[in-house]
Amino acid sequence: xxxxxxxxxxxxxxxxxxxxxxxxxxxxxxxxxxxxxxxxxxxxxxxxxxxxxxxxxxxxxxxxxxxxxxxxxxxxxxxxxxxxxxxxxxxxxxxxxxxxxxxxxxxxxxxxxxxxxxxxxxxxxxxxxxxxxxxxxxxxxxxxxxxxxxxxxxxxxxxxxxxxxxxxxxxxxxxxxxxxxxxxxxxxxxxxxxxxxxxxxxxxxxxxxxxxxxxxxxxxxxxxxxxxxxxxxxxxxxxxxxxxxxxxxxx
Amino acid sequence: xxxxxxxxxxxxxxxxxxxxxxxxxxxxxxxxxxxxxxxxxxxxxxxxxxxxxxxxxxxxxxxxxxxxxxxxxxxxxxxxxxxxxxxxxxxxxxxxxxxxxxxxx
Numbered sequence: 001x002x003x004x005x006x007x008x009x010x011x012x013x014x015x016x017x018x019x020x021x022x023x024x025x026x027x028x029x030x031x032x033x034x035x036x037x038x039x040x041x042x043x044x045x046x047x048x049x050x051x052x053x054x055x056x057x058x059x060x061x062x063x064x065x066x067x068x069x070x071x072x073x074x075x076x077x078x079x080x081x082x083x084x085x086x087x088x089x090x091x092x093x094x095x096x097x098x099x100x101x102x103x104x105x106x107x108x109x110x111x112x113x114x115x116x117x118x119x120x121x122x123x124x125x126x127x128x129x130x131x132x133x134x135x136x137x138x139x140x141x142x143x144x145x146x147x148x149x150x151x152x153x154x155x156x157x158x159x160x161x162x163x164x165x166x167x168x169x170x171x172x173x174x175x176x177x178x179x180x181x182x183x184x185x186x187x188x189x190x191x192x193x194x195x196x197x198x199x200x201x202x203x204x205x206x207x208x209x210x211x212x213x214x215x216x217x218x219x220x221x222x223x224x225x226x227x228x229x230x231x232x233x234x235x236x237x238x239x240x241x242x243x244x245x246x247x248x249x250x251x
Numbered sequence: 252x253x254x255x256x257x258x259x260x261x262x263x264x265x266x267x268x269x270x271x272x273x274x275x276x277x278x279x280x281x282x283x284x285x286x287x288x289x290x291x292x293x294x295x296x297x298x299x300x301x302x303x304x305x306x307x308x309x310x311x312x313x314x315x316x317x318x319x320x321x322x323x324x325x326x327x328x329x330x331x332x333x334x335x336x337x338x339x340x341x342x343x344x345x346x347x348x349x350x351x352x353x354x355x356x
Contacts, residue, residue, distance in 0.1 A: 046254075047254060050257050056264065068253055077256055078263060081263045082263050085263055085267035085268075092269065093291075096278065096280060099272035100272050100274040101274070107274075108269070110272075111272055112268065112269070114268040114272075116295070116296070116299060171303050174300070175300040175323060176343035176344060178296050178300035179326045179339060181336065182292075184330055184331070185293055190290070191290065191293050195294070197294075198298045199298075199301040203305045206306050207310075213298075213302075221298065225293075226290060229286065
C-alpha cells in the first residue's frame with residue numbers, strides 16, 4: 001500500500017515536529033529568561049520581542065541585553081554578537097554542498113532557521129535531500145522558531161514577576177538534550193576522539209574565560225578527529241598492502 | 252538606538268548562518284575539508300553541553316556533590332544504550348531532580 005504524496009508529506013512534517021519537540025521544551029527557561037531580562041533592563045516590549053523575532057539566537061540575545069543595558073558601545077555589542085554567532089559559519093560550511101543547490105525560498109528559510117538545534121538534527125547523510133526531507137527540516141526549524149518566540153513573549157509578559165529560572169538548574173535540560181543527540185552519533189574512534197577533545201578543551205577554555213572558547217574547542221576537536229581518521233585509514237592501507245601486494249595494481 | 256542595534260545584530264546572526272550556503276560564494280570544499288567538517292556536529296554540540304555540566308559559577312566542579320555530573324553520567328549511559336532522545340531526557344531529568352534533592356538534605 002503506497003502512501004499518497006500528501007500523506008507522506010504530512011508524516012514527515014509530524015516527524016520533524018516531534019524530533020524537535022524535546023529541544024523546543026528544553027529552551028523554555030532560556031526563552032523566558034531572555035524575554036523577562038529584556039523587560040527588566042528597560043527594553044520596550046517591541047524591542048524585547050524583536051530580539052527573538054529577527055535576531056533569533058539564545059546566547060547572543062542574553063549577552064547583548066546585558067551589554068545594551070550597560071551602555072556598551074555599538075562596536076562592542078556587534079563584535080560580541082559576531083563572536084558568539086561564529087559557530088554558525090561551521091554549520092553553513094558543513095551543510096554547504098547540500099543547501100547551496102536548493103531553490104532560493106528553501107535556502108533562505110533554512111539559512112535563517114539554522115540554529116544549533118536544527119544543525120543537531122541534520123546529521124543524517126541524506127538530510128535535506130529530496131522534498132520530504134526538506135519538509136522535515138523546515139517544520140523542525142520553524143517549530144523551534146515558534147517556540148523560541150513563544151517562550152520569549154511569555155518572559156516579556158511575565159517580566160519581573162517571575163523568579164530567575166536559571167538558578168533552578170534548568171540549564172541541565174539543554175545539556176541533557178545535547179547528550180541525547182550526540183552520544184548515539186559516536187559510532188567510530190575518530191568521532192570519539194573528536195568528542196573527548198571538544199569536552200576537555202571547552203571546559204578548559206571556559207575556565208580561562210577565553211572569548212572564542214566554543215569555536216576554538218570545536219575546531220581543534222574536529223581537526224583531531226580528522227587526523228585520527230587519516231591515521232587509522234593509513235594503517236588500514238598498510239595492512240592491505242601487506243596482505244595483498246598486488247592489490248594496488250588490480251585496482 | 253536600541254532598535255538599530257537589534258537590527259544590526261539580526262544582520263550578523265543571519266549572515267553567520269546563511270553566508271556559506273550561498274551558491275555564488277566562491278568556496279569549493281575539497282574532500283579533506285568535507286571530511287574535517289563531518290566532525291563539526293559532535294565537536295560543536297559537545298563543546299556546548301560539557302561546560303554546562305563541569306563549570307559552575309566559573310569554577311571547575313568534579314565531585315559527587317555536583318548534581319549536574321551525576322545526572323549527566325546517567326544520561327550518557329542511557330543515550331549510549333537506548334539511543335532514544337526521549338528516554339535519555341526522562342532519565343536525565345529525573346536523576347537530576349533526585350540528586351539535587353538528596354544533596355540538599
